[in-house]
Amino acid sequence: MPDRIVITGAGAGIGRATARRFAADGHQVAVLDRDADRVREVLASLHGEGHLAVPVDLADAAAVEHAFSSIDEAWGGLDVLVNNAARYDHRGEVGELTDDQWDDVLQVNVLGVVRCTRQAVERMPRGGAIINLTALQRERPIAGWAAYAASKAAVATLTRSMAIDYAARGIRVNAVEPGAIAAWVSPDTAPPGTSLLDRFGAPEEVAAVIAFLASPSASFIVGEIIRCDGGRSILPRSDPQTQTASALEP
Template identity: 35%
Template sequence: MQSHPQEKHIHPPLPEQQQEMPGLTEEMTPRPDHGEESYRGSGRLEDKVAIITGADSGIGRAVAIAFAREGADVVINYLEEDNDARETARWVEKAGRKALVARGDISDQAFARTLIDRTIAEWGRLDILVNNAAHQATFERLEDITAEEWELTFRTNIHAMFYLCQAALKHMKPGSAIINTSSINATSPSPTLLAYATTKGAIANFTAGLAGLLADRGIRVNAVAPGPIWTPLIPSTMPPEKVRNFGRNTPMKRPGQPAELAATYVLLASPESSYTTGALYEVTGGRAML
């Protein structure tokens, strides 16, 4: 039975909660929905190999679950949240697919190259690269953003994307896909997320340019622009009042769940989207990207 999209999942006001960065899924109230009980696959990515960065939690976990149920083996890259990463791997393996858990910092070019090499050594191919990992932090004043914070945001959000794409290309054959996670902040920036929003605009442009550069090689490049999505980043990087009202400013009047983005990533990864490249897919709960 179908339900009204506006009435699904949690609505503000959300429970009071704060975490240390980068946040843990198990400490969130309520826990996000990654599609653990709802996503049904149909073999659209049968025997593909995918790398997903930031796959321990949030959108990355939802995409990993969906890809596995569509028939793909998944490399789960993450920074330091071991328990969350193992939980993602458990769901991938429960779907009957292989999971390779790869802890490391993709903002380090040497590690980014190692991540690609390890994937090839393990499975001999790479069909899908999902650049999803991100760093964000909230600042009320420009003076409060240190040079180190600015550089960390750019290294994690956009430099790492360049490193991984460059290292992956020699292994990706025609029909392969690169999917980057941008944000509604790419065109409608939140002032208190200045560094993060700036990188997300850069990702949108990087995606469009790279799509043109790789078209002759048969490799498609697209991006997804999420709106407010209930992930560990929220209670660990936003002040209590913003957490409490998170998602209220959308036409849906609620935050999205990671599971509600997974199908978009599957669509962009699948062969059925062979004419789609250079696109920015908005999943924003109805908020317009200006």
């Protein structure tokens, strides 16, 4: 029986690659993103049938509840939730960001995870898997990304709390921690020191880890944060002022 999989932030990058990976593997995919045009574009590119396009803003609790209700109505439940959506458009030092900017980031990156998880677990009667996306920046932040880094540290802690909360229901919760992932450029255009492999990662490489964690092959993996960073975390730290993420998923 194919799994029923919900992916947030599926309109581009890692989310889109993950949607395509699960669809190619024969599963049903619900594509969630606040950009309705991207949702429709990704849906049209998926292999197979029975997929759903669900435009939704994760900062809107009522909209999230409505989105999951519509998915439940179509599928009668779900098996996997991938909490991938994130905002990283508000950049600056801690003191430079306004309360509203902090709120914009945390509403999606942290409370979005909470809202989607709340809705998903009530629709997983046979158990399932939740995969959160954190980021290497939770441990190795770079200049000007305070809100994003803090939000991803919160997601890492949430992952372990959720794993404890939901294991008894047969729901495994884990996270993937990407390094620098090339969303719109070639992975081979990376400057030296980007990873031990001297390249950026590709969204498809992160999608492969997500697919593994959702699969029966990962049935005894719970509460873990799996790095997919090409060894970046064990390299000497480069100058944070010189790092750029304009074409990346940080």
